[in-house]
Amino acid sequence: MDDLPGLVVTGASGRMGQTLIRLAGSSDKLRLVGCVERAGHLWIGRDVGECMGGPALGVKVTDDPLEAFAKAQAVVDFTSPAATVEFAALAAQARAVHVIGTTGLEPDHLAKIEAASRHAVIVRAGNMSLGVNLLVRLTQKVAQALDADWDVEIVEAHHRMKVDAPSGTALMLGQAAADGRGVTLDEAKVSGRDGITGARERGTIGFSAIRGGDIVGEHDVIFAGEGERIVLRHLATDRAIFARGALKAAVWGQGRKPGQYDMMDVLGI
Numbered sequence: 683m684d685d686l687p688g689l690v691v692t693g694a695s696g697r698m699g700q701t702l703i704r705l706a707g708s709s710d711k712l713r714l715v716g717c718v719e720r721a722g723h724l725w726i727g728r729d730v731g732e733c734m735g736g737p738a739l740g741v742k743v744t745d746d747p748l749e750a751f752a753k754a755q756a757v758v759d760f761t762s763p764a765a766t767v768e769f770a771a772l773a774a775q776a777r778a779v780h781v782i783g784t785t786g787l788e789p790d791h792l793a794k795i796e797a798a799s800r801h802a803v804i805v806r807a808g809n810m811s812l813g814v815n816l817l818v819r820l821t822q823k824v825a826q827a828l829d830a831d832w833d834v835e836i837v838e839a840h841h842r843m844k845v846d847a848p849s850g851t852a853l854m855l856g857q858a859a860a861d862g863r864g865v866t867l868d869e870a871k872v873s874g875r876d877g878i879t880g881a882r883e884r885g886t887i888g889f890s891a892i893r894g895g896d897i898v899g900e901h902d903v904i905f906a907g908e909g910e911r912i913v914l915r916h917l918a919t920d921r922a923i924f925a926r927g928a929l930k931a932a933v934w935g936q937g938r939k940p941g942q943y944d945m946m947d948v949l950g951i
């Protein structure tokens with residue numbers, strides 16, 4: 683057991699953090715060696731298993747990422763963009779594989795992550811599930827097969843606590859549609875329509891976001907033509923799908939060359 687790669691989970695008390703810790707407990711490929719939360723959090727200094735209402739796991743929650751990462755071979759990170767950028771530099775320093783699930787990353791965050799990936803393995807994906815990564819591939823293929831007479835609309839739904847929109851997954855799907863069409867997403871993207879918007883512009887890729895309740899994540903990619911419509915849909919009902927993908931990426935990244943990878947690399951699709 684002791685020779686398994688050591689795993690640190692950041693954002694330990696979060697929805698994804700707790701799911702990861704539960705799954706890591708039954709993994710035969712990784713062992714949990716550390717948990718990080720933000721300074722001042724109620725869980726700091728306490729055993730993470732007890733914080734989650736279960737038996738002690740022998741791992742205390744810390745607000746010192748540097749200390750935690752020093753004993754890790756993998757850091758799995760579903761937190762916030764600012765925290766993720768800080769963790770990318772520290773994980774690279776510790777030569778630990780950094781798996782990034784955090785979404786809402788802006789270009790300046792991405793540049794810092796890119797810099798960290800010169801020294802360490804980073805696996806980053808706006809969605810870590812097998813189903814969504816397949817949906818991305820399908821979206822690209824369908825967009826490639828159809829011309830701009832087919833309007834592309836991406837509709838996503840998430841729980842009421844989600845802070846960014848469109849979701850990271852919706853953007854991945856939009857990027858796939860743009861790639862299939864041979865256009866850039868920045869130019870084709872239209873989101874948050876409201877008021878007198880005018881008729882739909884040919885060739886654009888539209889985004890709509892629904893927020894409510896405890897919805898884990900739903901994505902429709904609609905290709906709307908004259909007299910017919912294709913809808914590609916993924917429904918996530920359990921966030922364990924993201925956590926399983928992230929842990930798989932943490933194992934896959936061991937011993938790889940430094941650089942940035944995504945779930946397509948991990949899943950080989």
Ligand code: NAD
Binds near residue numbers: 696761
């Ligand atoms: P959450 O709010 O439940 O959890 C985030 C946790 O990060 C919180 O516990 C918070 O205290 C902690 N945190 C914030 N700053 C920190 C810091 N500096 N140091 C340590 N901990 C810090 O959110 P969530 O639903 O678990 O989602 C987290 C992120 O993951 C979001 O960006 C979300 O969109 C993304 N997400 C991605 C996928 C995927 O497959 N890529 C799936 C689900 C969620």
